[in-house]
Amino acid sequence: MPSPTRMMLHNEGSTTVLLQSLVGSALSAEVLPDVTAGPQPASGHVAEVFGAVPHTALGIRHSRLRDSTGAVVSENLITFRHSDREHVIPGGDTPFGLHTRRLGLYERRRIFSAGVTTDRFGMLPAGSPGRAYEIAFSNRVTVLVHEVFNPRFVATGSPENAPGAAPNDGPAAAAPAAADAHHQPRWPDAAQAERVRRVLGHVDPLVSAADCRALRSRLATPAFLLQAGDCAETFRDNTPRSVVNRVGLLRDMADRITAASSARVVTVGRIAGQYAKPRSSAVERRGGHVLPSYLGDAVNAVEFTAAGRTPDPRNLLRAHRESSKTLSFMAGSGVFTSHEALLLDYERPQTRRCPDDGNRYGLSAHLLWIGERTRSLTGPHIEFATAVANPVAVKLGPGCTPEDMLALHGVLNPRNQPGRLTFVLRMGRAHAYERSRLLLAAAAGAGLADRFVSDPMHGNGVTSAKGVKTRTMRAIEEELRAFFEACRDTGTLPGGVHLEVSGDDVTECVDAEIDDAYLAERYRTSCDPRLNPAQALRIADLVGHLLAGTPAAEPALSLTA
Template sequence: MTLGTRLAAAQQPQWEDEEELVLAVKELATRPALVSAGDCHELRHRLAAAARGEAFVVQGGDCAERFAASAPGQVRAKEQQLRRLGALVGELSGLESVLIGRLAGQYAKPRSNPTETVGGQVLPVYRGDAVNSPEPLPEARRADPARLVRAYDHAADALAALGTPGGRTGIDGPAPHGPELPGAPGPEARSSRQREAVFTSHEALLLDFEESLVRPDAIVGGSYASSAHMLWIGERTRQLDGAHVHFAEQVNNPVGVKLGPSADPADVRALCKRFDRYGPPGRLTLISRMGRGAVSERLPRLIEAAAPFAGRVVWLCDPMHGNTLPHASGRKSRVLADVREEVRGFLAALREYGAYPGGLHLETTPEPVTECVGERGDLERADALTRYTSACDPRLNAEQAEELVAFAARLL
């Protein structure tokens, strides 16, 4: 199903073999849904609680998932990290947590430049395992359409390991909850599995992949994206006249949109009108990624623009992407002190303008990595990034993630 390819689509790979791409897309179209429509609606119901200030979202996981990380042990470690972070929210704020992994599908990344120079050789940039491989070799960097099918297979493996909503469950699932949907069971009827769910999400970047996995929504009609419970649109692909927004507008899933310093109130108003024009709340999540230096100046006018949709639209803080700095080695890093200050500024702005802070969107790993540093002075230390395994951007390790979530929860 091609929902958005007639419009301009930013950040798409230059697939070398169109025939291979056609075969991959046809194969994906025959595969079972990865997640059920019912579980997508369940997540929307929980996000609606966050929009009303009754819950707090913890969305986290790898910057770029590797196919090799879909083994059950690795997936469960990420799941347990999210559960620990959610438990912290409950202990320190009293709010219910909504757990969403950057998991089981975060296999593609937008990039600032199409090429990079490695050892004097100009190569296509690594765009995620769904497109190519990070090894600095011409063949490894080829945009290979067969990787789209491999992405499906690894996502299915990861979902099977989760033991929570997801897996090859088809289009039927538990009915959505809440008073907005007549006849739906109330919260008391939810199973333990649903209460403890870890939902999945990824950036809806590769439209050949996403469109191939659109399936009928047997619960409320229309269609849904069966690749994940929630999808988000990145800062580089949120053009109102672009294919990504058009695609996301036509599926029933909860959708996030990243908003950087270049976002303006007109953008926010238009997004709210297009994504929240019908149905129960929780459909649209606005993800602020301003950077420490811009959040206090830029975010308030966006909050005001979304004010008519208060209680329906969720506000999340992504304090990672606007705070990326170079380490002395040339590698990218993030300073935990900067990340904390963006969270503080986000919470203060939401509070001042009468909106609810809905949660955090983080890049994290349970591995004992040293990719982010504590203070800016650490960027000059040669030994600061000794354990750096990310395929793309730096992630918070378990201790850093817990410190940040606890910091935010205490301010709620």
């Protein structure tokens, strides 16, 4: 690493002053909206700076330093006690370092870590130099600082990370990956992708901000969330009959749950936008052929050909048109829409500010969720979710710790508002009770207002003798029972269920024993196996039964102000 960079990462003086000297320009701060950190775990750097007890009175000042041309020079997070705000935190857009120097305070720095980032941090890419450290001021105020520098100004010294570096032309380039580390497509024509983004920035919104607020209000009540639909929608199957079948199944499932439990049900479909999927492998191998994986119709085609698997940004426009068609088929159904907010080239242009409340909404769906693979706290997907006022959800797998969950809550729901954030637990039946109970207990202890939902499907995939992906009803039912048991043992109201279902009589999930002959009858999914209507209604009956045995969290009385 170059010596100027080492000096920047390990210096004990004002970073802002050093940066101004390095960049050759005065720096100004772009201050993002205040974040209340919420309950912080008594671990990591927070514990080192503020003590090994849970903290509920911390704030975060997020700012970007820019040079005279407007280029981002660094991203900065200052974590502080609310009681210390007036002592050291600038009230305007003054850089933090310049502000504290003007106060005449002496300071002592303790550097915890320094190096390069593994994920995107704000507007700066992975591989940017950064550090975390404590500042103890002479007026007894202490803060925790995270700062990441633009590698354009503070180089890492690694040629492959240098701006404008040539791509690797070695053997691996013979079969290029279809997506990057954040599961974003690598569009072969950057100019065409930019044109598509501009078009999406002017298309009619698929949903309204008012309806997003209506869903968020309904999710703020003790009602039960039924979220279900296709694993991955396809353009080919987007027909009136298919949509009517799917919506009809969702309504039948909701009726079954209500009939068995008397619970009010909020019905949200995986529909009108679920055209993209993250994949565990960037490539697919068939025999001796290797091609990019199928990432959903919004990116490339399911057909195993070089042309079909080449990402095409024009598919994003087709996804918008098909979603609009689906909504016309759904008119008056009473079902809200949702999909995974995976493709940022699709989601960001459709984010608009609402003149009614001044908030920004992702208007591609009522509810947007972040997947298990893309929920990095410093990644671009969580950054996107923090910027929209929709109800949002995050998938959590068995590797999620209470600290991870509390940190996500602190970023996505800093005001701890009911209806804003849903955690979808996808643990697999072997870990369902143990891992769910751990997270639910931590949430209860911290007083989180977030909703907790069970996804009993994604952790229970198996492969048949002939290599066909499937799921067993037995495993799905066992994980649901474990989730409800964990809720009961932690005093948590079960918040809902998240399922992949088809409105058609497919043969993709089996009862208990895996049967390749049965799977071959009507295996239609382009990605993961779905429940058919009979299986889906069976799960709805089980959910209703389990919900009926759950004590109500509060009297069934709804009041309006």
